Amino acid sequence: MIVMSGYAMSKFDSSPGEAGFSASIFIIGGLVARLFAGRWIGEIGHKKTLYTGVILSLIMTVLYFGVNNIFLLLAVRFFHGMGFGIITTATATIVANIIPAGMKGEGIAYFGLSQILATGIGPFLGIFISQHGSFSTIFATCVIVSAISLVILPFLSSLHTMELTKEQLENMKGFKFSNFFEPRVIPISIIAMSFFICYSSVVSFLAVYSQEINLVNAASFFFIVYAAVILISRPVIGRLFDLKGENSIMYPAILIFTTGMILFSQTHHAYTLLLSAALIGLGLGAIQSSTQAISVKMTPQHRMGLANSTYFALSDIGMGVGPVVVGFMIPFIGYRGIYTVLAVFSAIYLLLYYLLHGKKAVKEKTIDHRNKEASF
Numbered sequence: 022m023i024v025m026s027g028y029a030m031s032k033f034d035s036s037p038g039e040a041g042f043s044a045s046i047f048i049i050g051g052l053v054a055r056l057f058a059g060r061w062i063g064e065i066g067h068k069k070t071l072y073t074g075v076i077l078s079l080i081m082t083v084l085y086f087g088v089n090n091i092f093l094l095l096a097v098r099f100f101h102g103m104g105f106g107i108i109t110t111a112t113a114t115i116v117a118n119i120i121p122a123g124m125k126g127e128g129i130a131y132f133g134l135s136q137i138l139a140t141g142i143g144p145f146l147g148i149f150i151s152q153h154g155s156f157s158t159i160f161a162t163c164v165i166v167s168a169i170s171l172v173i174l175p176f177l178s179s180l181h182t183m184e185l186t187k188e189q190l191e192n193m194k195g196f197k198f199s200n201f202f203e204p205r206v207i208p209i210s211i212i213a214m215s216f217f218i219c220y221s222s223v224v225s226f227l228a229v230y231s232q233e234i235n236l237v238n239a240a241s242f243f244f245i246v247y248a249a250v251i252l253i254s255r256p257v258i259g260r261l262f263d264l265k266g267e268n269s270i271m272y273p274a275i276l277i278f279t280t281g282m283i284l285f286s287q288t289h290h291a292y293t294l295l296l297s298a299a300l301i302g303l304g305l306g307a308i309q310s311s312t313q314a315i316s317v318k319m320t321p322q323h324r325m326g327l328a329n330s331t332y333f334a335l336s337d338i339g340m341g342v343g344p345v346v347v348g349f350m351i352p353f354i355g356y357r358g359i360y361t362v363l364a365v366f367s368a369i370y371l372l373l374y375y376l377l378h379g380k381k382a383v384k385e386k387t388i389d390h391r392n393k394e395a396s397f
């Protein structure tokens with residue numbers, strides 16, 4: 022994601038809008054795959070679904086070496102995104118099914134560290150290799166990592182598989198809306214989508230933005246700081262989620278993320294850029310793990326695959342839409358202007374969270390507390 026916009030612009034002389042689309046079409050491919058991955062998990066099992074995603078991802082990574090025009094690049098990015106969508110949906114469902122009910126927040130937080138480390142280390146390597154190597158070196162590195170994933174997969178012999186009843190399998194037949202999406206998790210998934218729109222603009226154009234503000238060296242450490250903050254905070258946030266409830270995490274996290282976006286939009290120094298990375302990481306890390314835990318907590322086990330595919334699909338929409346919208350608006354208001362606008366929107370999302378889930382969580386907590394008192 023971090024290098025693809027620059028690759029398209031330098032290799033094929035693409036416009037910022039086309040370059041943004043070359044980054045975001047990966048997420049669109051993931052979105053398409055998620056529409057079916059939830060059903061596949063129920064029909065053919067976790068392991069076969071996971072194998073499909075890993076093999077497809079490896080094949081597409083190898084094909085980057087043969088790309089010689091922007092249209093072929095878009096095709097490879099799309100199918101590579103499909104592999105990504107299948108893998109992340111399958112792994113998240115496996116983990117959600119084995120975490121004890123009262124520890125969803127902490128369990129999701131620990132599992133989420135793998136994703137966060139990837140989103141921190143990956144962009145760092147992308148920027149570092151692009152500065153000191155070539156795009157071919159980046160592609161070769163990704164081929165090696167994908168091959169290692171395929172080698173590891175057969176050793177995961179204890180993958181959790183859940184047998185669906187005949188009635189549950191029968192209900193999954195046909196092209197009903199509920200066979201592709203889990204309605205219960207759509208509101209909280211919209212919240213996640215909103216924040217990923219903001220974050221994707223940072224991911225996709227950080228390299229170009231840092232050149233404009235003369236902070237290229239500091240930008241190479243942006244995602245390392247981002248990942249380090251999440252690595253430290255995630256376990257604590259997960260436990261607080263289980264003990265205090267989602268609102269105690271979400272409201273402060275939204276405010277912290279907003280502060281980070283404001284600082285990012287106005288930064289002129291290396292230390293303020295890295296401070297914005299820490300704030301964005303702390304805020305988004307808490308938001309992502311909490312919204313995912315909320316979606317898992319409110320879903321019956323036999324529909325966990327659909328819940329995860331719904332959550333990730335809407336998150337992918339946010340990651341996919343962000344670079345395209347930002348890419349077309351940059352020529353009119355500039356990088357600082359677009360990041361300022363996104364900071365304002367992230368503040369508005371505080372109200373959106375309250376309307377879609379926050380006030381409902383308060384009612385549920387009150388009812389649960391009353392039930393416990395009655396039981397006592």
